[in-house]
Amino acid sequence: MIEYVVLCAVGVEKVLCNEIKHLGYKIEKTLPGKVYVKADEDFIYTANINLRTAERIMMVLKTFHAITFDSLYENIKSIGWSDYIPKNTNVEITKLSSVKSQLFALSSIQSVSHKAIYDSLKISYNQTEHLSTDRQSLEIRLYLNSDIAEVCLDLSGEPLHKRGYRKLVSQAPLKETIASAMLLTSGWKRKFPLYDPFCGSGTIPIEAALYAMNIAPGLYRSFSIQNLKFYNQDRFIKAKQLAVSKIREYDASEFSICASDKDKEIISCAIKNADNFKLTQYITFITESMEKLVDRSGIGYVVTNPPYGKRIRDEKYATKVYEQMRYLKKVFKSWTYVIITDSDDFESYFDMKASKKLTIHNGSIVNTVYTFDNAPGNSVNL
Ligand SMILES: C[S@@+](CC[C@H](N)C(=O)[O-])C[C@H]1O[C@@H](n2cnc3c(N)ncnc32)[C@H](O)[C@@H]1O
Structure with missing residues (x-):
């Protein structure tokens, strides 16, 4: 069994755990932004291809006690780096953190760890030259917490929110993984209509269409595991074939996913983005202001990301939009x-509890996903 750590936005751990369990794996432990799983090698391929809310899959190479630079160096050097890293490949330590630990000087930790990796590879490959920085790099992360060091090898490469369909973006696009987290927590199912009245570059409706048709989000992209020494092409192809076999071919008339935005140009970007994954026939895009939308009967889900005050640096404008949203x-x-919004007072602007x-942390911005369950009997005005 191999230990993996799956990274996600802080706040999304529970949704991610459900996704991992749904794929048939057990959760070992959860920390903010991290879900640990012990699993076989297939997990690398299955998780990279299928998880909608994960940002990155990493393999835990070693966990050890480190209070001196000597022990840090020796422990890292003793990892069998040549089992993972091919000859003449650059290795970069891209993330480093030290919390409540005796070793805390990050630049020294970084250079000692880097030297340990290169000294080990030098011995295994009889390599003497210093590798250039323009070569392809593989990423390592090192976390120190209460003097326990954890060395992790990245298996994803580009973060997993980069599915490959979003070539054009609006002013403040939502990460694909967060759009998916909204959908998965909302309880929305394909049988219900979905509407995004502030769709921007189309992230929410596109993620909804992928989910409705059970299309794995990583099916059309590559991962850094493909550059690692233990990459197993047969396992990768099998995991892809399994994901393809699970796609549900629906007729576009079988579900209703609609999206609008007041900006005509952004709607044409959204259409192009949907087209990159051949999804335009499943989503109706309309150029329209939210204030001019006409009545929709029955029940359904409005899932949306209105303008953020802090992100667009115009809180007055954003709060005006939030009040106008009562019209929805x-x-x-x-x-x-x-x-989803960065406003703590959205309930009072919207006049509903x-x-x-x-709460989801998206970089430095703290967002809240508010669910207003408006089924008859559940609606409470403030
Ligand atoms: C935060 S962005 C949405 C980003 C989108 N989720 C994405 O991933 O690209 C907000 C969008 O609301 C649109 N918008 C602002 N006011 C609007 C209004 N009154 N009616 C409709 N759309 C509006 C903007 O044009 C912008 O594209």
Whole structure:
């Protein structure tokens, strides 16, 4: 059994755990932004291809006690680096953290660790030259917490939110993984209509269409495991074939995913993005202001990401939009609203009490996903 750590945005751990369990794996432990799994080698391929809310899959190479630079060096050097890293490959330590540990000078930790890796590779490959920085690099992360060091090898490469369909983006695009986390926590299912009235570059409706058709988000991209020495092409192909066999071919008329934005140009970007994954026939894109939308009957889900005050540096404009969003309650009367924003006061602007709130850290911005369950009997005005 190999130990893996799956990274995600802080706040998304529970949703990610459910996804991992759904793939048939057991969770070992969870920390903020990290889910640990012990699994076989297939996990590398299955997780990279299928997980919608994971940012990165890493292999834990070694966990050890380190209070001196000598022990840090010796422990890292003793990892069988040549089992993982091919000859003449650059290795970069891209993330380093030290919390409550005696070793805390990050630049010294970085240079000692880097030297240990290169000294080990030098011996294994009889390599003497210093590798250039323009070669392809493989990424290592080193976490020190209470004097326990954890050395992790990246198996994803580009972060997993980069699915490959979003070539054009709006002013403040939502990460694909966070759009998926919104959908997975909302309880939305393919049988319910979905509407995004502030769709920007189309992330939410595109992630919804992928989910509805059970299309694995990583099916059309590559991963850094493909550059590692223990890459197993047969396992990768098998995992892809399995994901393809699970795609549900639906007729576009079988579900209703609609998205609009007041900006005509951004709607044409969203259409191009959807087209990159051949999804345009499954999503109706409309250029329209939210204030002009017309009544939708029945029940469904409004899942949306209105303009963020802090991100666009215009809080006055954002709060005006939030108040205008009360109009959604008239148009989508008995629908559930799932809204992500950086505002702590969104409930009062929207004049409704959320039935569920999920805090998600997106870099330095703290967002809340508010769910307003508006089924008859559940609606509470403030
Ligand atoms: C935060 S962005 C949405 C980003 C989107 N989720 C994405 O991933 O690209 C907000 C969007 O709301 C649109 N918008 C702002 N005010 C609007 C209004 N009154 N009606 C409709 N769209 C509006 C903007 O054009 C912008 O594209």
